[in-house]
Amino acid sequence: MSSRSTALALCSLAMLLGLATSVPTIAAEKILNVGYNDSLSGPGAVFGVPQQRAIQIAVDEVNGAGGIKVGADNYKINLITNDDKANPTEATNSVRKLIDRDNVKFLIGFCCSGPTSAVASFIGNEDVLMLVGTAAEKSITTRGNSNLFRNRPPGDFTGAAAGRFIASKGIKKLAVIGALDAALYNQYLAALRVEFEKLGGQIIATESAGLGDRDMTAQLTKIKGLNPDGLFVEIYVEQAAFIYRQANELGLKIPIFGFHGGSEEQFLRVLSSEQMEGVYDLRPTELTPAALGPGAAKFAESYKKRFGENPAPNTGYAYDGVYILKAAIEIADSVDVKKVTAAMASMNVPNDVVLKYLPVDGKLFDQNGQAYITNGAFQWRNGKWTFVSELPSDTKAYSDALSAARAIKNPIK
């Protein structure tokens, strides 16, 4: 019997101690848990790891400057990181864990469309705010989620402009190789095809490859046999690198256009600079220090210093994501999810971002939660991605089309 009362006493003591230490101290420094889900391993890591590093830099900057100011409190950001391995099932599990086990209200990251689409399909039912980075598949912002925002334009926003560019280079017979089963690349190609064919071009071959494949010699051999005068490649960075290398090895000597992003170092790990010479990348202008302001140059500097290589172009989305979240919280002057969501939906382009956004009706995000930046053509010259020209596109028209698509998917009953 005495052991029982000892146990009781000890328990009470423990509870009191617990209560005592959890009384908030006067210093109003709080923690804001932010869920970070990204593809940190597997084929998507070429996009996810650079995002992770960019977010790390941004979070350190924000915390170093005192955190996010809400009223009298300063919130330091605490990232809870999960790797979705570029896989939709993993992403679903990982986001469920973040919401159910770690109780986060804000989610960032999301570099890859497959996993992100899966999460987008149920996130509307959750009491969280989701900010999507590099994932470019269209339906992510046409699903009708009012709590999902994305600062990367959908793939087909660039596809149409790309079609015009390729035609302008005098290409008449275009062969295509890509991860055509992925909705993202399908959409880009569809938009490209419309413009390309309008200008008299013809797509003579469409070969498919998997997102994790490395050996595309069979498809390239088939393409070579059809004698195209141009090749278009749309797939993840590493796969594109293998395609370029194998195209070289098969003696395919035609102009090559791509849609994949990727930094110089990411490509040079797979093939040599000579094998890449002249390849085009047709994508949103993303992080191009030469073409953007001093903020971008400063970010590129810190990235290079800390991680030893150039930032991949898509790091801009991730870096900005942190600052966009910060700005929305400060505008709402609260960390309440609903208030921050409302603030984000109506905010202007904030100050600390590095990418150049095209506001729609004066706001950063259009009514679909979608932000836009300009499109550009880049070419590999002497071991570096060089900005060649802007690819003109009509933001307002696209935004309206996106709204229409969203209305079709989510009719008001």
Place this chain on the structure above:
Amino acid sequence: MKVSGLQCFTLAAFMLLGALPYLVFTPYTIQLATIALMWVLMAQGLNVIQGETGYVSIAQAGFMGVGAYASVLLVQRHGFPVWGAMLMAPLAASMLAAIIGFPSLRVKGHYFAIVTLAYNLVIFITLSNAVSITGGEGGLSAIPRPESLELPYLGTVSFHNRINYYYLTFLTAALGYLGAWLISRSAFGRVLRAIRQNEPLAEAIGVNCRRYKLTAFVISATYAGVAGVLYAHMIGFINPTPFAPDASLNAILAVIVGGSGTVAGPAVGAFMATFLPEFLRVDESTRFIAYGLILIVATIYLPRGLVPAIAEGIAALSVRFRLSGSLTSRPN
């Protein structure tokens, strides 16, 4: 009636699981327990072909996928009511098992295991590439929960509620467990074990081994199909990944480590396989290394699995106590 230690343990576990949602308050733990119960079905099913009959099958996850996709496609493409789809879909797994099992059960031992691995891979690759039907890598989303039921005393039971879905899974797993127990006890189970111990002898006595093996294989696949159906309608999204051979290896791990000779063993193994990663929150590589080592060590030193070893251990201890008890108690 003499109740063995194992039976006490099983009863206690059953009651604990039955009351779980009222003992635990984190929604995440309930979700995890629901998944563990699905894996109990997987492991129990696998045990029928592997533990009882002695044919290791690396296709269990593939059948789970067949069940899952069948159910979702029936609902989304053919407008079936969810309950109808959930009840019929496991038959797809059964039928597939009958078709591929028929020629394959001719071969033995590691040949059979390798062939089942090949089947799982073919299923996986087909699911990944038949994009127009299965959505490929991107999978199928917005999978609905089963329709709410009007039950006496309970009123309207909605399966959007995590706890209610837990009970659905719990009841199904309990039925599955009962089925496995009945199989084990029956003449059918005895024949299966005879086949495992000495197939040529069984054949010589006149047993139609082919038919028994095929039935066992189909039963295993059906269990997996049911697990797949429950999985798909809970998570709301499926793609080929959870049905890759890696997951089949998980099921094998559960059966072997838990104990392939008993009915409780696979269930214990299934819970361990689901909950261990949550407790050992080390990075995944280390965890898998541990799994591999456990599998190797278990196969070498504990070939009958954990549960029998523990049961034997407890039995040995209790004999010791009974003996010493009888020495010190007053003689009657």
Place this chain on the structure above:
Amino acid sequence: MPSAAEILQQIVNGTVIGSVYVLIALGLTVIFGILGVAHFAHGSVAMFGGYLTFWISQKYGLSLYPAMILAIPFGAALGVILELFAYRPVRNAAPINAFIVALGLTMVVDRLNMLLFGPDQLVIRTPYNGVYEIGSIAVSELRIQVVVVTVVMLCLIGYLISHTSAGRAVRAVAQNPYAATLMGIDVNWISLLIFAVSSALGVVAGALIGALLALAPGVGENLVIKGFAILILGGLGSIPGAIIGGLTLGISEALAAGLLSSAYKDVIAFMIMIIVILLRPQGLLGRK
């Protein structure tokens, strides 16, 4: 319709990858055929060898072949360790136990590779980028080297088996393990030797795949499953079977991808495996 030149190019491509398959299948067939062990972890061992080659070449600035040669003894050592501590204890138990041990080993070695070398894909860069064009068939220097290296390894193994006493002992054990023991051959040593040689072949295969494509999680498993398909096609324990089977698989894959669809390329291996097991379990060249 594809032209003859295109088909020929696909065959050339298929021969190159088929050579790597031959190396893997060879490593598997000696172990499975002589010791009866389905060494599923062979793919992971091959990957270890490849990763080590990459690491050595990066750290010491060596090119592909010197690095590979330095990695071979370590790969062989790994194989020996696996035999000694994992397979030997279950040597006399039911064969299915060895298979399960093999599955466990695959998990362990795969993840060990990930811990040691990271989860990202690694490409062994070589300067052999030159492309030879014969008519409209193009083949790179590296690809030609892969085939040459495979042939060299085959000759080496053939020499070892037919002209050394160790080789004679191995042949004896292959024919009749009991008689071999009676003749004074220590089966334990032979087991170690076989695993060592097989793993050495695995290292070469891993290094070549690392140079040709890449080393990454999942590559090893893919290779070993195809290795088993080849074994089953060519017949267990048959070295000519492994060679013919490997080339056949490589070329069939390339042709199927070129003429039909690249998506189902991997399925070829499995369909072959399933059909052969069901119709002719001893394989094309195996003895029953």
